Amino acid sequence: MPERISDAPWLFWLLEGLHRTQTGLLQLLYVLGLVAEVDGQPAWPWAQRMAGENLLLDLGLARQLLWSLVALALAVVLLLLACGWRRGRPWLLLGALAAVLLAPWPAPQLLLAPAMPSSFHRNPLPFSDAAIVQGAGHYQRLCLHCHGAAGNGQGVDAARQPVWPPSFVGPLLWRRADGELLHAVRHGLQDREGRQTMPGFAEQLTLEQSWALLHFLRAQAAGELLRVSGNWGQPVALPDMPLRCHRPDKQQVSDWQGQRLRLASTPHPQDLLPDPRMVTLWLPPPGMAVRAIPEQVDCVVTSGTVAQQALGWVQAGSNETLGNVQLLADKAGWLRARNNRDAGSWSDEDLLCRTTDSKEEEAAAAEDALTRILRRMDAEPLGYVRGGRVHR
Numbered sequence: 001m002p003e004r005i006s007d008a009p010w011l012f013w014l015l016e017g018l019h020r021t022q023t024g025l026l027q028l029l030y031v032l033g034l035v036a037e038v039d040g041q042p043a044w045p046w047a048q049r050m051a052g053e054n055l056l057l058d059l060g061l062a063r064q065l066l067w068s069l070v071a072l073a074l075a076v077v078l079l080l081l082a083c084g085w086r087r088g089r090p091w092l093l094l095g096a097l098a099a100v101l102l103a104p105w106p107a108p109q110l111l112l113a114p115a116m117p118s119s120f121h122r123n124p125l126p127f128s129d130a131a132i133v134q135g136a137g138h139y140q141r142l143c144l145h146c147h148g149a150a151g152n153g154q155g156v157d158a159a160r161q162p163v164w165p166p167s168f169v170g171p172l173l174w175r176r177a178d179g180e181l182l183h184a185v186r187h188g189l190q191d192r193e194g195r196q197t198m199p200g201f202a203e204q205l206t207l208e209q210s211w212a213l214l215h216f217l218r219a220q221a222a223g224e225l226l227r228v229s230g231n232w233g234q235p236v237a238l239p240d241m242p243l244r245c246h247r248p249d250k251q252q253v254s255d256w257q258g259q260r261l262r263l264a265s266t267p268h269p270q271d272l273l274p275d276p277r278m279v280t281l282w283l284p285p286p287g288m289a290v291r292a293i294p295e296q297v298d299c300v301v302t303s304g305t306v307a308q309q310a311l312g313w314v315q316a317g318s319n320e321t322l323g324n325v326q327l328l329a330d331k332a333g334w335l336r337a338r339n340n341r342d343a344g345s346w347s348d349e350d351l352l353c354r355t356t357d358s359k360e361e362e363a364a365a366a367e368d369a370l371t372r373i374l375r376r377m378d379a380e381p382l383g384y385v386r387g388g389r390v391h392r
């Protein structure tokens with residue numbers, strides 16, 4: 001299954017096209033005043049939506065849809081031609097009809113999935129250290145006793161629920177669209193008979209708190225996945241954090257979009273070797289007073305324990321402080337590699353989020369491991385899918 005769709009690039013465009021068509025239509029209805037707002041964003045008015053996730057699971061179905069759309073486009077072109085060319089008109093009309101009739105239309109029930117008013121909502125908060133830490137607090141207060149400290153569904157009250165709470169330590173949170181998770185958290189979940197399986201929390205959480213909680217869920221799940229499997233099996237971004245940099249126009253991590261980033265958590269920034277291939281962000285240990293930005297680094301992270309805790313979640317599934325760790329993010333901001341040996345030397349095993357498992361790279365032994373990691377980060381961008389929509 002191409003969960004990462006590098007194997008079928010055309011699928012990216014098909015999914016993106018379907019998504020844009022639907023959000024564009026929703027926006028148009030909203031501007032025309034035909035749909036209301038729910039939870040701060042335009043409400044999807046239908047009970048169903050296109051199921052991008054099914055196309056992803058079934059390449060054959062996706063191909064059928066693609067050919068049908070091509071046939072439809074052809075029919076439209078023939079109809080337009082028929083308007084202008086009287087003598088050829090019967091043939092053109094016949095051709096258009098044939099294109100529509102002969103197209104391999106997929107069964108509609110395979111293309112549609114149940115929708116809710118917030119299906120197309122997007123998380124309006126940046127994925128930041130502050131949001132993750134805020135979300136962690138709400139999780140511990142409201143969710144932990146069912147979903148468990150590690151998010152694996154092993155809370156103390158789990159066994160007493162009508163169905164067992166799912167584990168987040170897997171693809172679940174990445175399969176769902178943001179807005180559908182939001183709906184579950186705010187309005188709860190029901191089984192087929194309409195009995196409540198999870199309570200809703202719209203009374204206890206503001207909208208903003210709910211969105212922060214969703215950022216936390218993914219941060220924790222990514223870190224826990226890394227801890228138990230040794231890989232970031234699902235993509236996770238380097239959280240946005242406030243910075244103080246030599247360059248005054250750079251004030252947070254997101255200002256560096258498009259550059260490779262190295263985040264170094266160490267008490268000794270003077271030992272870091274400058275590397276022109278990436279921007280170096282220094283995360284000082286908790287409680288250390290930083291007066292000047294050291295020469296060897298580009299920026300200092302200024303959010304202290306908040307940054308420490310947020311990074312603890314994404315790389316260990318807990319809010320423990322980091323110790324000597326270096327993290328690498330690619331040009332799109334995804335975390336790709338980690339080195340937690342004190343020595344600071346890199347090995348191929350440190351590439352923790354990869355799209356292929358090819359070993360052919362090892363042939364190029366003349367390069368050092370860090371160079372190979374950087375090259376693979378650039379050569380294998382992540383194109384992954386969330387709720388049937390591709391993000392990259």
Ligand code: HEC
Nearest residue numbers: 142143146161163164165166181184185189190197198201
């Ligand atoms: C009383 C126990 C309980 C509490 C408290 C609870 N959950 Fe759940 N949660 C469940 C159960 C049970 C399910 C599975 C329900 C189902 O599949 O029908 C679930 C499912 C979920 C899902 C999966 C939704 C999906 O689309 O499959 C998410 C996300 C979730 N919970 C988040 C939260 C968050 C966030 C909180 C805290 C605000 C929370 N839960 C609090 C019991 C609980």
